[in-house]
Amino acid sequence: MHTIDLIRKTRDRLPLTEAEIHFLVTGAATESIPLEQLAAWLMAARLNGLALDEIRSLTLAMRDSGVRFDPRPLNQSAVDKHSTGGVGDKTSFLVAPIAAACGLIVPMISGRALGHTGGTLDKLEAIPGFRTALSLSEFEAVLRHAGAAIVSQTPDLVPADRVLYALRDRTGTVESPGLICASILSKKLAAGLDALVLDVKTGSGAFLRDPAEAEFLAALLVSTAEAAGTRAVALLTDMGQPLGYAAGNWIELVEAVELLGNQRNPGSEDLRELSLQLAAWMIHLGGQASSPRHGYALAEATLHNGSALDRFLAMVTAQGGDASVFDRAPSFHRPGATHTLTAAQSGWIAALDTTALGWAVQRLGAGRETAGAPVDPHAGIRFHHRRGDRLQQGDPFATLYATRADLFPEAIDLIQSAIQWSDTPPQPVPLVHSILDRARAQAILASRS
Ligand code: URA
Numbered sequence: 001m002h003t004i005d006l007i008r009k010t011r012d013r014l015p016l017t018e019a020e021i022h023f024l025v026t027g028a029a030t031e032s033i034p035l036e037q038l039a040a041w042l043m044a045a046r047l048n049g050l051a052l053d054e055i056r057s058l059t060l061a062m063r064d065s066g067v068r069f070d071p072r073p074l075n076q077s078a079v080d081k082h083s084t085g086g087v088g089d090k091t092s093f094l095v096a097p098i099a100a101a102c103g104l105i106v107p108m109i110s111g112r113a114l115g116h117t118g119g120t121l122d123k124l125e126a127i128p129g130f131r132t133a134l135s136l137s138e139f140e141a142v143l144r145h146a147g148a149a150i151v152s153q154t155p156d157l158v159p160a161d162r163v164l165y166a167l168r169d170r171t172g173t174v175e176s177p178g179l180i181c182a183s184i185l186s187k188k189l190a191a192g193l194d195a196l197v198l199d200v201k202t203g204s205g206a207f208l209r210d211p212a213e214a215e216f217l218a219a220l221l222v223s224t225a226e227a228a229g230t231r232a233v234a235l236l237t238d239m240g241q242p243l244g245y246a247a248g249n250w251i252e253l254v255e256a257v258e259l260l261g262n263q264r265n266p267g268s269e270d271l272r273e274l275s276l277q278l279a280a281w282m283i284h285l286g287g288q289a290s291s292p293r294h295g296y297a298l299a300e301a302t303l304h305n306g307s308a309l310d311r312f313l314a315m316v317t318a319q320g321g322d323a324s325v326f327d328r329a330p331s332f333h334r335p336g337a338t339h340t341l342t343a344a345q346s347g348w349i350a351a352l353d354t355t356a357l358g359w360a361v362q363r364l365g366a367g368r369e370t371a372g373a374p375v376d377p378h379a380g381i382r383f384h385h386r387r388g389d390r391l392q393q394g395d396p397f398a399t400l401y402a403t404r405a406d407l408f409p410e411a412i413d414l415i416q417s418a419i420q421w422s423d424t425p426p427q428p429v430p431l432v433h434s435i436l437d438r439a440r441a442q443a444i445l446a447s448r449s
Helices: 005-011 020-028 037-049 052-063 092-101 120-124 138-147 160-173 177-190 213-229 250-262 266-284 293-305 307-318 323-332 354-366 406-417 436-449
Strands: 078-085 108-109 146-153 197-204 231-238 245-247 337-342 346-354 380-383 395-400 419-422 433-437
Touching: 005 020, 005 037, 020 037, 020 052, 020 092, 020 160, 020 250, 037 160, 037 177, 052 160, 052 177, 052 213, 078 092, 078 108, 078 177, 078 266, 092 108, 092 120, 092 146, 092 250, 092 266, 092 293, 092 307, 092 395, 108 138, 108 177, 108 213, 120 146, 120 250, 138 146, 146 307, 160 177, 177 213, 197 213, 197 266, 213 231, 213 433, 213 436, 245 354, 250 266, 250 323, 250 380, 266 293, 293 307, 307 323, 337 406, 337 433, 354 380, 354 395, 354 406, 395 406, 433 436
Parallel strands: 078 197, 108 146, 197 231
Antiparallel strands: 231 433, 245 380, 337 395, 346 419, 380 395
16 A cells, blocks of 8 residues: 555545555554655545544544553443543543542543643643653553543554644644544543543634534544443533633643632633533443432532542652642742733623634743644633623733743734624623433434435
8 A cells, every 4th residue: 555545535535445544544653654644644634524434444543553551450430531622621630530539440541732722741741740651550550549540642552643643733634523533532442441521612712613513523422432332422512712710731730729629719610610510421421420410419529528639639649740839839830921911992801712812822832833842831821801701991811921021922912813892791601502422423423424
């Protein structure tokens, strides 16, 4: 087989066979296909889309591109949650320890910053010493100790996603339902999960902004996971504004730890509510609660009694991190430069272009320009206001933390252009739009074929 023939087929909208997809994925995993050819194929797939059979073959070939984790020796249900990517989305730091505190194990294989969205691994690596590239035996040891572990793809674990994920980040090929589905599920299925909760974002900060496209992605994810033997449900959730008050690396961890410690902040209420709803489904599908409602009550109790915070700190320590850093969080935060951005006019914040806000966060230093480049753990934005708030001209809207002061002008332009002002208050937007199970997913896919 020749890679050029496969690129030409996808370019010309001809479906690839399972063997051809296997060839591409093996070439990505072993780095035997040059990056320029992989990038060309990704762009063809992004522009022309992939057929359902191609998406299923791609997902399974990527899952099998390395070793797979077997959670069965741990004798507990293995559950996880994965989001399709958002701004300020730090629910993983809440749901993983909450589910662990409810008697489940959470073997989470996660990702780095992608496009305008932040990366769970980049955020965790803001903790001094924290290691995300663990061997399978280290992964298992952390799970035995803390019940939750959050790790990266490695040359052994889903290596195809390791290569393709980083390449998509740099080539404008992220926004594709098929590529997103294969990327997410290859990691989740390689972790041997019993159940998976998918947080599919919709709105101005989602990779797929159009609600119908987001629903299609949710259906793809649920039906592909179920066909591979993992119970799955998807929540379609709002990404029309950043989740919580912080977007960046270290500052997102601080916000999550505040909530784990049962501190309430009006700017974090959407984050708390979404985390509890996602955790509720994890706990229910994992067999620890008779209904999501029961799961919600169990999840909330772990915030009140401190058991989720204990699990989180145990995980940080077991992965080599210095958990004491959370005791001195304000003095640990040392951004290169700080700037307070004030409202350019008076009025209600009617809507936000959350993709532009995400790019502002990345450009302040929280994201990378080239694969493998370091990110700034201290960079990010603290938002003082949200959609629906009324501001007077000159009120502080956000505090920006950057590596260097010369990074502010671009970020400020992005933020100012992201705010849509109005003379009247906007209609509230629900946090969770709908919930998709297997039957609904199959009905959606059938209606499109
Ligand atoms: N998360 C992933 O792991 N992959 C994507 O493509 C998008 C979100």
